[in-house]
Amino acid sequence: MLERLQSRWITPWTLARRGVLGMNRRNIAYIAQYNQRSRYPLVDDKLKTKLVAQKARLKVPELIHVVSTQHEIEVIEKDLANLSEFVIKPAQGSGGKGILVITGRDGDDYVKSSGARITLNDVKRHVTNILSGLHSLGGKQDVAIIETLVKVSKLFSSVSHEGVPDIRIIVFRGYPVMGMLRLATHASDGKANLHQGAVGVGIDIGTGRSVAAVQSNLLIHKHPDTGADLNSLEIPDWKQMLVLAARCYEVTGLGYMGCDMVIDEAKGPLLLEMNARPGLSIQIANNQGLVPRLKHIEQLEDYYVTVEDRVNYAMTTFTRFPDQVRHNQLAELAPGSAEETPAPV
Amino acid sequence: MTTQRGPFLFFVIALFLVGVGTAAYRHSSYHIPLLPGAQQTVWQVEARVEYLAQGGATQVYLTLPPEQSIFRLISESSASSGFGFEVSSQGSQRRAHWTKRFARGEQVLFYKLDLAQDGDYRVEPAPAGEPDAPTWDEPYQTAALQLLQSVIPISADAASLAQQLSFEFNRAGANQNLSLLLDRYSPPDLMASLLNAAGVPARTVQVLELEDGRRRQNLTDLVQVWDGNRWQLFDPTTGMVRNEQLLLWQTATPSVLEVLGGSRSRVSFSIISQTRPATTLVDQNAPGFDVSLYNLPIAEQSMFKLIMLLPVGALMVVIMRVLVGLKTSGTFMPVLIALAFLQTELIPGVVSFVLVVAVGLMIRSYLSSLNLLLVSRIATLVVVVIGIITLFSLLSYQFGFMGGLTITFFPMIILAWTIERMSILWEEQGPKEVVVAGGGSLLVAIIAFLMMDQQLVRHLAFNFPELNLCVLAMILLLGRYTGYRLLELHRFAVFKR
Numbered sequence: 001m002l003e004r005l006q007s008r009w010i011t012p013w014t015l016a017r018r019g020v021l022g023m024n025r026r027n028i029a030y031i032a033q034y035n036q037r038s039r040y041p042l043v044d045d046k047l048k049t050k051l052v053a054q055k056a057r058l059k060v061p062e063l064i065h066v067v068s069t070q071h072e073i074e075v076i077e078k079d080l081a082n083l084s085e086f087v088i089k090p091a092q093g094s095g096g097k098g099i100l101v102i103t104g105r106d107g108d109d110y111v112k113s114s115g116a117r118i119t120l121n122d123v124k125r126h127v128t129n130i131l132s133g134l135h136s137l138g139g140k141q142d143v144a145i146i147e148t149l150v151k152v153s154k155l156f157s158s159v160s161h162e163g164v165p166d167i168r169i170i171v172f173r174g175y176p177v178m179g180m181l182r183l184a185t186h187a188s189d190g191k192a193n194l195h196q197g198a199v200g201v202g203i204d205i206g207t208g209r210s211v212a213a214v215q216s217n218l219l220i221h222k223h224p225d226t227g228a229d230l231n232s233l234e235i236p237d238w239k240q241m242l243v244l245a246a247r248c249y250e251v252t253g254l255g256y257m258g259c260d261m262v263i264d265e266a267k268g269p270l271l272l273e274m275n276a277r278p279g280l281s282i283q284i285a286n287n288q289g290l291v292p293r294l295k296h297i298e299q300l301e302d303y304y305v306t307v308e309d310r311v312n313y314a315m316t317t318f319t320r321f322p323d324q325v326r327h328n329q330l331a332e333l334a335p336g337s338a339e340e341t342p343a344p345v
Numbered sequence: 346m347t348t349q350r351g352p353f354l355f356f357v358i359a360l361f362l363v364g365v366g367t368a369a370y371r372h373s374s375y376h377i378p379l380l381p382g383a384q385q386t387v388w389q390v391e392a393r394v395e396y397l398a399q400g401g402a403t404q405v406y407l408t409l410p411p412e413q414s415i416f417r418l419i420s421e422s423s424a425s426s427g428f429g430f431e432v433s434s435q436g437s438q439r440r441a442h443w444t445k446r447f448a449r450g451e452q453v454l455f456y457k458l459d460l461a462q463d464g465d466y467r468v469e470p471a472p473a474g475e476p477d478a479p480t481w482d483e484p485y486q487t488a489a490l491q492l493l494q495s496v497i498p499i500s501a502d503a504a505s506l507a508q509q510l511s512f513e514f515n516r517a518g519a520n521q522n523l524s525l526l527l528d529r530y531s532p533p534d535l536m537a538s539l540l541n542a543a544g545v546p547a548r549t550v551q552v553l554e555l556e557d558g559r560r561r562q563n564l565t566d567l568v569q570v571w572d573g574n575r576w577q578l579f580d581p582t583t584g585m586v587r588n589e590q591l592l593l594w595q596t597a598t599p600s601v602l603e604v605l606g607g608s609r610s611r612v613s614f615s616i617i618s619q620t621r622p623a624t625t626l627v628d629q630n631a632p633g634f635d636v637s638l639y640n641l642p643i644a645e646q647s648m649f650k651l652i653m654l655l656p657v658g659a660l661m662v663v664i665m666r667v668l669v670g671l672k673t674s675g676t677f678m679p680v681l682i683a684l685a686f687l688q689t690e691l692i693p694g695v696v697s698f699v700l701v702v703a704v705g706l707m708i709r710s711y712l713s714s715l716n717l718l719l720v721s722r723i724a725t726l727v728v729v730v731i732g733i734i735t736l737f738s739l740l741s742y743q744f745g746f747m748g749g750l751t752i753t754f755f756p757m758i759i760l761a762w763t764i765e766r767m768s769i770l771w772e773e774q775g776p777k778e779v780v781v782a783g784g785g786s787l788l789v790a791i792i793a794f795l796m797m798d799q800q801l802v803r804h805l806a807f808n809f810p811e812l813n814l815c816v817l818a819m820i821l822l823l824g825r826y827t828g829y830r831l832l833e834l835h836r837f838a839v840f841k842r
Contacts, residue, residue, distance in 0.1 A: 010838045012829045018840045024667060025827040070718075097773060132719030134769060196774060217839055284839055 019289030021280060030294065034173065034255025035276050042252050043274040047091040047145055056251045058244060059270045061087070061262075065146040073127050076146070080123060085149040088123070090130040090142045098135030100126050103149065113184075150272075151265040155236055158228040159183055166192045167203070167241060167261045170278055170290065173300075174249035174307070175314045176242045177293045179203040180282040181210070181235065186225050194281045199223060201230050202286030206319020207328070208238025212287040219287070241269045242311045248274055250307070258282075293318055353825065357818045364814030371809065376417075376461075378623035381804035385461050385623045387419065388555050388616060390592065392456040394602060396610035398448035403606035407456060408595045409439040410553075416592055421458040428454060438596070452607065460592065476541040485529060488522035493543055495520075503545040504572040504585070510536055511584040532581035533566040546571040551595040552578070553614055560615040564594050564601060638810060646807075651684060653806040654797045656816045658683050661793040667823045670830030673786040674766050681756045682786070683793035688754035691794060695787065697737060697752040702783070704733050705764035706771070713768065726761035 015022070021030075042048050053060050064086060065076050080086075084105040090098040100123070101113040109117040129135070130144040150164045159165065160183055169179045180200050187197035194200050199220065201213040210233035213220050221231055235241065245259040248271070258278025264270050283290055296317065305313075312329070319325045371377050378385075394407060409432065412418075423430045429444040441456050481489055496513060500506035513523055514532055526535050533549040540547035551564040567586060568579045578586040595601050604610040638649050658680035665671045665679075673679055686694035708729050712722055737752050763786070771779045796802060805812055829837075 007841075008838055009834050010841050012834060015829055015834065015837055015840060020829075020837050020840055022827070022829040022833050023670065024830060028825060028827050128718070132722075134719055214839065217836060219839060284837065287839070289840070 015289075019291035019293075020283055021290040021294070023280060025291075026280060027277075030172075030256040031277055035257070036253065039253050040276050043254065043257065043276045045091050046089060046093075046273050047143060049271075049274055050145070050147075052251055053248075053271050056247065058247060058251065059267060061150055061264070061270050061272065062148040063145065064148060066143055067127055067131065067146065068143040070128065070131060073124050073131075077120070077124070080120065080146075087147050087149055088126060088130070089145050089147075090135040091145055092136035092140065092142045093130075098126075098130055101149065114186075150262045150270060153236070153263040153265045156263070158226055159223050159230065159233065160226075164192070164262050166272060167235065167263070168278065168282060169242065169245040169259050169261070170282060171245050171249055171257055171259055172294055172297050173255050174246055175297050175300075175310045176205060176245050177297065177314065177318060178282050178286055178288070178290060179205055179208075179242075180285045181233065183223065185215070185223075187215075194279070194285075199230070200281055200285030201233060202282070202288070203233075203235055203238075204320050205242070206315040206325035207321050208235035208241075209233070209321065209324075211320060212285060214281075214284045217281075217284060235263075237263065237269050239311065239315070242315065243307055244269050244271055246307045246310050246314075353821075357821050360814045360821070361818040364811050364816075364818070367811040367814075368805075368809040371811070376623070377808050379805075381800045383623035384620045387619045387621050388416070388460045388462065388592070389619060390458050390460065390553065390555070391615045392458075392612055393615070394443075394452075394454040394456070394610065394612045396452055396604050396607040398445075398450060398452050398607045400449035401447060401606050403445050403448045403452070403604070405441075405443040405454060405605075405607070405610075406603040407441040407443075407454075407612065408601045409441055409456075410458075410592055410594045411438060411596055413593045416460040416462060419459040419461050421456070423454070423456050425454040448606070475544055476546045478542050478544075479538040481538075485526055488525045489539060489542060492520065492522045492526070493539060497543060502572065503540070503570055504577055506543060506545060507536070507540060507547070507568065507570045507577070507579045508584050510539060511579055511581055514581045515583065531566070533568050536568045536579070536581045540568070540570060548596060550578075550593055551601060552591045553594050553616070555590040555592055555616050555618070557616065557618040560613075562614040562616065564612075564614075567591075569593075569596070638807065649810075650803065650807045651687065653810050653813065654684070654687070654803065655680060656813045656820075657797050657802055657806060658793040660816050660820055661796050662789060663820050663823050665789045665792065667826055668831060670832035671785045671789055672782055673789050674763055674770070674782040675759070675786070678759055678763060679786050679790035680793055681759050682790040683797060685755045686790065686794040687797060689751035691791070691798075693751065694794075695791070698755065698787070698790075700737065701730060701733050701752070701755065701760055702764055702767065705730060705760065706768055709764055709768040713772070723761055723765055726764055727757060730757045730760045730764070 042052060047066060050060050050063060064083070065079065067073060067076060084102070086102050088100040088102075093099065102110045102123070103113050104111040106117055109119055110123055111117055127144045130142055133140045133142050136142040152160050152164050156165050165181055165183045167179060167181050169176050171177070179202075181203055182192035182194065183199040183201065184192045185197055185199055192198045194214075197216060199213055199215045202211040203209070204211050210230055213230040215224060222228065223230055241261055241263075244261060248257065248259045249255075252274060254274070254276055256276075256278075258275040260272040260275065262270050262272055280290075315325050316322065316329075372379055392407060394405060396405070405428075409421075410416075410418075421432070423441065423443070425443055427445060427448075431442050433440050433442055443454055480486075492513070496509045497506065500509045513520055514527075514536065530538070537547045537549045547568055547570045550567055550569045552567050553562060553564055568581060569576045570579055571577075578591065580586050602610055602612045638646055638653075641649065659677065661683075662673070662677060662680055666673070666676075682694075682698060685698075688694075689697065705726065709726060712725060717725065734752050734755065734757065741747070741752075767779050767783055770782055
């Protein structure tokens with residue numbers, strides 16, 4: 001009994017020693033401290049996020065339609081009939097609620113990412129639900145966004161069962177501090193939401209290599225559906241992703257946020273959405289507390305640094321593989337020289 | 346963005362102290378009991394005045410007891426048909442005054458007062474300076490001085506002087522001076538005068554011995570002596586009186602009863618004691634401005650009995666979320682459910698809540714296929730919930746189960762929203778999440794109910810609404826709590842390795 005208790009619970013001082021950020025502290029010391037209330041609508045409304053990101057030339061999935069009134073549903077009906085791949089999401093949904101991913105057609109029916117078939121009426125009902133505020137905070141009236149489906153990069157095909165794996169990076173005062181790859185599973189119904197059973201893979205900030213993987217708060221080593229090894233993943237275009245995430249700081253002005261990105265087969269890293277209240281599970285996926293990194297950034301006094309500088313600083317400071325990072329950076333400065341000196345591990 | 350820690354802590358502590366301080370003040374000066382069900386002894390004293398009216402205008406004056414240390418006047422009334430009645434006061438001395446234009450024959454007047462026995466009510470005023478030395482005719486002057494000369498040396502202070510005098514009074518035959526004086530003066534008057542002559546403030550008073558069930562009692566003459574700190578009672582012949590159950594009726598010189606236009610007047614007293622809940626004896630007449638809920642009409646008072654419990658419920662929700670980390674469906678929905686439980690009792694409340702939500706969910710699953718707009722879907726659910734509640738009430742009444750009728754206390758709009766949220770949760774995240782969120786809400790509601798149902802909590806919340814400032818202080822403090830939540834210790838257990 002006592003043993004069970006000991007294995008399932010952890011003492012607060014151990015958690016503090018590991019630098020784990022708790023919900024209360026996140027809310028008071030980081031979200032309330034660094035995120036201005038007036039900036040929230042920019043990230044809470046995915047349509048606004050998309051527009052402001054496009055202005056800043058951040059790459060985002062292409063917008064097909066915005067449906068803001070009931071009768072527009074009838075208007076877009078024939079457009080939908082011609083589409084076979086698209087995503088419908090509420091502009092103000094939270095926690096991945098209300099996102100409908102259509103990956104194909106079966107005659108007149110639509111095929112969801114889980115493989116289930118739904119009719120055009122179901123799709124229309126989904127849009128109606130979104131408009132009436134079913135998925136938005138406080139039941140506010142909402143608009144539905146229809147955008148292109150992101151094509152999974154081949155590099156991820158072995159680890160993505162359904163849906164698109166997305167990458168969450170916590171950006172604190174413009175510095176990327178922690179990253180996580182979220183993989184949809186059968187249990188999560190194709191959604192990359194850790195609460196719903198998706199797999200979280202911690203990603204090293206310096207190299208883009210996986211460091212740990214969890215599902216439902218338990219450490220795992222293989223994808224539960226595909227069986228792919230999760231310990232040796234390496235995210236392509238990693239630095240590009242970090243730069244994309246770090247630029248979101250200037251765009252939104254939010255000091256503490258989560259940037260969700262995907263890698264499209266053709267277009268590379270795309271910004272999906274931003275979150276002013278990013279969750280804490282990323283710590284579990286990295287098996288690493290956020291507090292020491294946040295404190296480190298808080299102590300910095302250099303304000304007028306470029307995005308590039310911030311990313312480089314974060315990569316060298318927060319990596320678990322410092323030699324590899326140094327090696328990569330040298331390779332960047334002098335192309336071709338990196339091949340000659342093998343990377344020490 | 347955020348305020349400094351120091352001023353915030355100061356503010357919270359100040360709020361807390363103001364709450365506790367106000368409660369303590371109101372407890373001490375208005376006698377609002379701190380504990381529920383506190384009982385207090387109440388003496389009901391009835392003075393009965395009888396006299397023979399001569400036919401014509403008649404007036405009766407009855408001296409009333411002054412304010413005194415251990416008895417507190419709660420209420421007074423007079424029963425006397427056909428007489429005008431008023432209470433007048435001269436200084437600290439109060440008098441009842443009956444008047445009638447024409448009266449003949451036997452008249453009986455009643456004056457009734459209720460007294461609460463408090464240990465620590467009010468300190469009596471000290472006498473104003475040295476007493477005037479009395480003047481006696483000869484030979485009494487000489488006798489008195491000689492008597493004092495023999496007693497003063499064997500006494501130490503006012504109290505022991507009075508004690509020694511009463512010792513002399515007790516064996517009056519042995520002292521010629523005293524015998525001479527007692528021929529002329531009554532023992533209490535003589536004793537008071539002698540003490541005054543010695544420079545000790547003293548006066549004759551009339552007291553009523555309070556004993557349960559006594560009838561036709563008379564007032565007793567005693568001597569009240571100021572010992573430097575307080576008035577002590579002395580019986581001229583037996584010495585210091587230690588009986589606490591003595592009601593001081595008269596302290597000034599005029600006689601207790603004065604009748605104009607009548608004869609053969611007499612006053613007698615009957616006494617009974619009762620125990621009453623202390624809350625009914627709250628001092629409404631105390632000095633100062635008491636803004637209390639007692640001043641409201643009864644219907645509003647019972648309303649406030651519930652309203653004042655809400656902060657406690659809100660505090661429980663804050664604790665459950667901030668310290669424990671329980672998920673609920675709708676932040677303060679559990680408080681409203683707990684409030685409903687207060688009316689329905691716990692078990693019937695939980696059963697009817699689960700039943701309404703379960704039936705509601707079934708009907709809601711049909712609604713989701715109708716493609717309704719959100720507002721009309723919620724409105725439909727409100728009607729459905731009312732239907733379910735009506736049906737349950739009728740059924741339980743039919744089967745003679747009266748507890749089922751209290752189901753109407755549930756907040757119907759809130760129930761409709763709860764059903765809606767849970768239904769969406771079910772569709773999006775499966776039945777497991779519904780059980781987690783619903784169970785969490787129910788658990789918080791039950792905990793809030795158990796807290797709000799405590800007799801002590803209910804009593805304090807209603808009688809000391811200022812304690813809500815303390816609740817507020819705690820809520821504010823919890824609002825700045827940055828430590829881990831209890832459930833996070835489980836969530837992050839993987840960090841053990």
